[in-house]
Amino acid sequence: MKSRTRIPTTPLLMILPSFLLAMSIIGYPILDLAWTSMQEVSRFGKMMGFIGLANFAEVFRDPLFYSSLVRTLIWTVAVVGGTLIMSLPIAIMLNDDFHGRGLARVIVMLPWAISLTMTAVLWRWSLNGRAGLINATLMDFHIITEPIEWLATAPLAFTVEILVGILVSIPFTTTIFLGGLSSLPQDSYEAAVVDGAKPWELFRYITLPLMKPFINIAIVLNVIYVFNSLPIIWVMTEGGPANGTDILVTYLYKLAFRFGQLGKASAISLIMFFVLFVFTIAYVLMVMRQEHDSTAEEVKNDA
């Protein structure tokens, strides 16, 4: 490459402002957390000196950390799994032409428009043991005879929270799948139909393989979002009763802003950061493999 009329600094200047802001708002806290996690910190946020990995050691001795960790795994796997199982058939239906499809799309997407906080507040009230209208409805239909205290015991409360988690994750996932479905080549279907494929075979041999990249991406993004999701559990039970519905994020939040254990909270933040980081790398590699064909030329130019 010899001469260039386009100065390569122009695009760099254009991305600079967004880069600097992201660096300082997202990059700096990571460094700060790393620093804090190795300090002894007083209740009032004062640094009392370097203590190496003692905070981490304390985290790993804490039984509540382990129970939150296990619950985080259950929470993430259950919500993401449930969401995916629900979303693919929903997306396939919503992608097909039927009477009232516009309305169905709007209803399915609705939870996305409402903040998780509001949704959780609504559910907390609807599930109220004494006055909640969920109980009223179930009793009207004679499904139950006595009101149920949905949120009073940890296992039941956690189950309910998982179901709400699935409900609010469906719109995003369905949107990814709809995007994917609308980009599938129509002629493969026509060819398969001509070859005599039945609807189930179409799904099994055409839709599923072609949708695989979208499913992968939906898995990774959902894992990240769900793993990090605070509002539902925080609003509905605040991790209670008796820490029985705590996951890592709620436990972290309590440690940091309720009990003032900043060193330990930083250590947990970093551990979570590490987990996320691994997932992000997995995601980036996946996207890159997918883009590899389409942008092979570009990458060459970037070199």
Add this chain to the structure above:
Amino acid sequence: MASVTISGVEKWFGTLQILHGIDIDIEDQEFVVLVGPSGCGKSTLLRMIAGLEPISDGEISIGTRVINDVPARDRDIAMVFQNYALYPHMSVYDNIGFSLKLRKRSKQEVSEKISEAAQILDLTPYLERSPRQLSGGQRQRVAMGRALVRDAQVFLFDEPLSNLDAKLRVVMRTEIKALHQRLKTTSVYVTHDQIEAMTMADRIVVMNKGRVEQIGTPMDLYDFPANLFVADFIGSPSMNFIEGVVAADNDGPFVMAKDRTRLAISRDSSAELGQKVVYGARPEHLVLSGGSEGFGATVEVIEPTGPNIQIFADVAGKRICALSAERRTHKPGQKIRLHCPETSVHLFDASSGARI
């Protein structure tokens, strides 16, 4: 108006070389067509003349001015894009007048120029429409109009007709040529359609894989293709090729094909005895011979096209094509004799592909 000189031009995309030292001299008022297979670098070269693509090495000048470092807007060129690139949010009137407005011409001059261009291109009834409301052919004309009002030194066209249907393409081809004869603006026209090239060009530049294969008038290229690539590319249906070795006997020199078929060549040919060559004959030069003249062939497929009948026949294990205006019907499997006048035979060196 001005000449365009391209000398030693190279293009690199990163480490990938797309153009390898291109030299073309385009004279003032000339209509030059760049033609070649897809991906050979025609568009890239045109975009370098336009200033849309940096020049990696070499020099391009318009008139006497080297324009390597001149931005597109100051090169005084006009360009018609393959997809027309009409501004979708502007009316036809504003599309055509955009360049004049940018040059701060008076309102009256702008409107005069636009109506003049609209007149020439039959666009007057459509001036208030938006590009969305036009047919493909009309859009194409708007794109032409945009170039027309500019009084630019050079017109550049990048496959401007490739989005039109076959009939309209022929019509527009003639219109563009007529327009050039009237305005005489130096034009560089890119196409991969050799018929377009033959019919429109003053001179044709045949490109292949980032190199110039031959430059010449349409008839030059047709009659004296410099190498196998040009011979194959120019002409439709394309030239027949049969490999063989040069030999001679009492009747004069000939090319001996694989199965000892005797293909006569001119006594003046500079081919050497024993040289491996490719014998080339255009379908329209192959005639059915009544007597013992020419070489034997077996008819395989017959395709009537209307004015002619295309006879596909096997010669020395190769399928060749001959054009016959006679209405005589041949049957597949039938043995015939074909003859090509020695002066119409093209000979190429088998290893270099160069014309002998």
Add this chain to the structure above:
Amino acid sequence: MTPKLKKSLLYWLLLSPLCVVILLPFGVMFVTALRPRDELFVYPPTWTFSEFRWENFVEMWVKTNFGGALLNSLYVSVTSTIIAIVLSIPAAYALSRYRFSGKGLYRNFLLMTQMMSPIVLVLGLFRLMVHLNLVNSLNSLVVTYVAFNMAFTIWMLQSYFNTIPRELEEASWIDGATSFTSLVKIFLPLAVPAMVVTAIFTFINSWNEFVLALTLIRSQNDYTLPVQIFSQVAGRYQVEWHHVMAATVLATVPVAIVFSWLQRYLIRGMALGAVK
């Protein structure tokens, strides 16, 4: 019955449980917001109630400082949306139009920021805002929302920019436009719809954000709507549920309507960007 009608019935049958579960809490919201206070805790609970109490909304507005929270939410969402769009346009344009070294790297960097959720960083962010003396200021929310939304806005804008043919700008350069004129006269007018859609989604994101608002804002006067409503519910023995639900109606219904109208653009964006 036509095949399409049959299919429609089948699909609605399959979708109806989900639709019921989605719509149920909204029903609860409306009937609670409109019922008299002393009918909140009747036993057994019922959907019906004696009269429509529209005054609940007025009472709630006065008692809970709803207006203040509304203004705070508006300020934060509008400001952060504008800043995010203004910063994202050049970046998206660069990604869409230029080849430059570091492009792939920057894309991946954006992806990473997208992955970093506020909750993991919230402690560090809190300490950053303490350093910057921004705790308790709505501007702390503005800068963090901009930063956390930027990956999304840049990605959305870029995928729309990619659909605007580059040839249009090239044609305008040849017509004699400078890069700047070309941007203002050709590119931006064509990009307006994309910018509006992206802005509205960013607005909704900021409007709904909870964790950062809960952490960085400590004084009641600066609460945004989600935090304000949460504060009515959390850690209280006596929750005025009819007020909470009235506030939720006001905070969610307008956003839900706008979102319903725009969701197809989001799907189109996904298809365009194909999750790039």
